[in-house]
Amino acid sequence: MAFYDFVFEKLGLQDWCNAGGTVENAPSSMAALLAQTGVVEERSAIDIPFPSLDELNDSCGAILQSRDVTVGVEEGFLAMKSGLRWFLDPMTQPLSWLLEFALQVAETTPWWIVFLALAIVVYVASRSFKMVAFVISTMAFLAFIDHYDHAMQTLAIIFVCAFLCVLFGVPIGIAMSRSDRLQRFIIPVLDMLQTLPTFVYLIPLIFLFSVTEPKLYGIAIILYAIVPVIRLTNLGIRLVDEDVIEAAHSFGMTSKQKLFGVQIPLALPNIMAGINQTIMMSLAMVVIASLVSAPGLGVLVLRGIRNLELGVGLVSGLGIVLLAIILDRVTKAALGRVNAAQSH
Amino acid sequence: MSDDIKISIRNLYKIFGPDPQSVLQHVLDGTSKTDLLANYNHVLGLQDINIDMKAGDITVVMGLSGSGKSTLIRHLNRLIEPTAGQIDVDGEDVLAYDEHKLRDLRRQVMSMVFQKFALLPHKTVHENAGTTLKVRGVAKKDYLPEAEKWVKRVGLDGFGEHYPHQLSGGMQQRVGIARALTSNSPIMLMDEAFSALDPLIRTDMQDLLLELQQELHKTIVFISHDLDEALKLADHLVILKDGYVVQQGEPQHILLNPNDPYIEDFVSDINRARVLRVRSIMEPIEAGNVPSNLAGDVGENDTLESVIARSDGDTSHTYAVKNNDDIVGVLDMKNLVRALVPREASEAGARNY
Numbered sequence: 001m002a003f004y005d006f007v008f009e010k011l012g013l014q015d016w017c018n019a020g021g022t023v024e025n026a027p028s029s030m031a032a033l034l035a036q037t038g039v040v041e042e043r044s045a046i047d048i049p050f051p052s053l054d055e056l057n058d059s060c061g062a063i064l065q066s067r068d069v070t071v072g073v074e075e076g077f078l079a080m081k082s083g084l085r086w087f088l089d090p091m092t093q094p095l096s097w098l099l100e101f102a103l104q105v106a107e108t109t110p111w112w113i114v115f116l117a118l119a120i121v122v123y124v125a126s127r128s129f130k131m132v133a134f135v136i137s138t139m140a141f142l143a144f145i146d147h148y149d150h151a152m153q154t155l156a157i158i159f160v161c162a163f164l165c166v167l168f169g170v171p172i173g174i175a176m177s178r179s180d181r182l183q184r185f186i187i188p189v190l191d192m193l194q195t196l197p198t199f200v201y202l203i204p205l206i207f208l209f210s211v212t213e214p215k216l217y218g219i220a221i222i223l224y225a226i227v228p229v230i231r232l233t234n235l236g237i238r239l240v241d242e243d244v245i246e247a248a249h250s251f252g253m254t255s256k257q258k259l260f261g262v263q264i265p266l267a268l269p270n271i272m273a274g275i276n277q278t279i280m281m282s283l284a285m286v287v288i289a290s291l292v293s294a295p296g297l298g299v300l301v302l303r304g305i306r307n308l309e310l311g312v313g314l315v316s317g318l319g320i321v322l323l324a325i326i327l328d329r330v331t332k333a334a335l336g337r338v339n340a341a342q343s344h
Numbered sequence: 345m346s347d348d349i350k351i352s353i354r355n356l357y358k359i360f361g362p363d364p365q366s367v368l369q370h371v372l373d374g375t376s377k378t379d380l381l382a383n384y385n386h387v388l389g390l391q392d393i394n395i396d397m398k399a400g401d402i403t404v405v406m407g408l409s410g411s412g413k414s415t416l417i418r419h420l421n422r423l424i425e426p427t428a429g430q431i432d433v434d435g436e437d438v439l440a441y442d443e444h445k446l447r448d449l450r451r452q453v454m455s456m457v458f459q460k461f462a463l464l465p466h467k468t469v470h471e472n473a474g475t476t477l478k479v480r481g482v483a484k485k486d487y488l489p490e491a492e493k494w495v496k497r498v499g500l501d502g503f504g505e506h507y508p509h510q511l512s513g514g515m516q517q518r519v520g521i522a523r524a525l526t527s528n529s530p531i532m533l534m535d536e537a538f539s540a541l542d543p544l545i546r547t548d549m550q551d552l553l554l555e556l557q558q559e560l561h562k563t564i565v566f567i568s569h570d571l572d573e574a575l576k577l578a579d580h581l582v583i584l585k586d587g588y589v590v591q592q593g594e595p596q597h598i599l600l601n602p603n604d605p606y607i608e609d610f611v612s613d614i615n616r617a618r619v620l621r622v623r624s625i626m627e628p629i630e631a632g633n634v635p636s637n638l639a640g641d642v643g644e645n646d647t648l649e650s651v652i653a654r655s656d657g658d659t660s661h662t663y664a665v666k667n668n669d670d671i672v673g674v675l676d677m678k679n680l681v682r683a684l685v686p687r688e689a690s691e692a693g694a695r696n697y
Contacts, residue, residue, distance in 0.1 A: 247462035250421055251527070252450030253479050261478075265466045341466055341507065 002058030017060035099214035106156035126333030154296030173233025217289035228277035236270025276331040350399040356429030361386030400561040407584035455524035459536040463508040470504040476527030494522040514545035596624035617649040626673035
């Protein structure tokens with residue numbers, strides 16, 4: 001009846017097939033269901049079907065259907081879930097606390113204190129009053145159109161996540177730069193994190209953690225944004241001038257003195273470039289993470305899409321662009337200062 | 345200059361490649377550099393180096409690029425490990441040192457100056473100069489005055505708070521020298537220290553080094569590819585070629601008695617009048633046995649150039665040679681003119697250009 005029947009007949013496997021179960025075609029999609037009710041067309045040589053699992057299953061019931069594969073993956077994951085949760089949950093709990101705390105601070109602090117604090121931070125980072133004026137007027141504009149709360153939520157999340165990315169990413173990058181073996185092991189992981197579509201690793205995270213917990217989007221953002229800071233720390237340290245390293249050896253520096261006195265300071269421009277990238281990627285992810293209950297401007301964008309509220313979506317999108325410009329300019333200004341101090 | 349041997353290199357071999365020990369025996373049996381590369385895929389870096397470096401001397405190791413001179417100097421503080429051989433510093437075998445003692449050697453006994461300066465770009469001149477003390481764990485308030493002293497001594501007074509990128513190449517190398525001096529180590533290793541500098545700046549730096557040496561009497565190992573520089577600085581000159589020592593000795597002696605066509609080729613292009621000194625070509629005489637027809641007197645360390653200037657080109661005179669106030673020899677102007685022509689050239693006729 002099905003195309004590949006003859007294969008199993010030739011191989012004399014009918015008994016095995018029939019023993020495996022009845023040839024009962026449970027449809028796995030609407031199309032399959034329709035096809036089942038319709039007339040089975042005669043097939044010519046032109047449309048030989050690819051011997052896929054479903055096609056073979058039509059001929060031999062002992063062979064799994066494609067649907068069983070996805071079901072298998074799902075069951076496997078669910079079986080591991082409680083085990084994973086058992087140590088991942090407590091381990092990541094501080095992330096939830098941090099995010100909740102940051103969001104609370106962002107929401108409860110009076111706006112003028114926030115502006116003052118922002119001005120100080122921006123000045124320390126960039127040493128430029130022009131930059132301070134730019135940042136304050138941008139924030140004032142967002143506040144003026146009543147997007148202040150959402151913008152602050154977004155900033156708070158980025159601040160926590162980027163901070164954690166640097167906290168973990170820089171040491172990982174340093175460790176990678178010191179061991180070729182570790183580098184060979186970590187680079188494919190980084191490649192995977194960077195190429196995997198962001199929605200894909202939201203799925204297992206949703207199953208692992210409750211959607212109401214902040215750490216769900218926290219982890220998603222960190223996994224996505226930690227990559228550049230690791231890569232550039234590793235690269236920066238590997239690119240430190242060989243001559244200076246040799247000089248460090250010739251003066252009898254210990255490897256600790258070399259790391260903190262020579263390698264990290266000289267790699268700093270690259271590390272800062274990595275931090276800039278990490279912050280920008282956190283911003284990109286925090287918008288997507290609004291799908292899994294991350295508060296902030298992303299929520300408004302999502303509302304714009306869901307309810308077809310064009311204005312809401314576009315204005316909040318503009319807000320995100322403004323935040324991106326602020327974050328980029330300030331970190332670039334800090335990077336520029338580091339570069340100026342080291343130019344050769 | 346005392347006769348104490350500060351650094352002694354004995355039978356030093358360095359072979360580069362995946363398994364140097366396995367081919368060492370072939371080298372000891374006389375396999376040449378070319379054969380070693382062709383048959384065993386190993387590069388012979390240094391072969392059978394034997395050099396004694398006296399305390400307070402400037403030993404210049406000279407050779408063209410690829411001759412192994414930079415490899416050699418890095419063996420002294422073990423930035424490169426030898427394949428076989430022995431290196432004694434103050435009578436102690438450096439190669440037997442463990443990590444801890446080696447670090448002490450690098451911190452206390454040897455300091456190094458680099459061709460490309462290798463300063464820390466994020467530190468000021470004073471901080472850079474103090475690096476050698478800082479690595480020993482000296483507190484900043486203690487090493488800064490010392491660093492300031494040496495920065496001033498190398499002629500960078502007033503630049504202490506500048507960053508390296510704000511200085512010219514010559515000034516950066518002064519910082520490099522100050523850094524080495526701040527460590528107060530008895531041995532200074534200088535790896536093509538002046539090669540990256542303009543010719544005029546280079547001359548200044550050579551003068552600075554000689555001036556410092558007059559005062560400090562360090563044991564200096566200087567690497568150079570420039571024969572003029574080598575002859576100017578060297579108390580002891582070692583000429584390397586393809587990883588072996590072609591000739592070593594007093595520079596004036598090498599200049600007058602080259603023992604290899606390679607060296608003759610080298611020395612044929614330099615300004616002999618400026619490099620050779622009267623003491624190298626005078627005829628020594630017994631005290632009191634002074635000839636009468638002398639046209640005047642010259643110092644034994646005068647260059648031939650200055651004597652020619654004094655004689656006004658007249659080759660018929662003979663001068664008395666004085667060391668302080670004692671007459672130690674006579675200098676016939678004819679000998680002087682003869683010494684100006686390389687031996688190779690006088691034997692084989694003028695070189696064809």
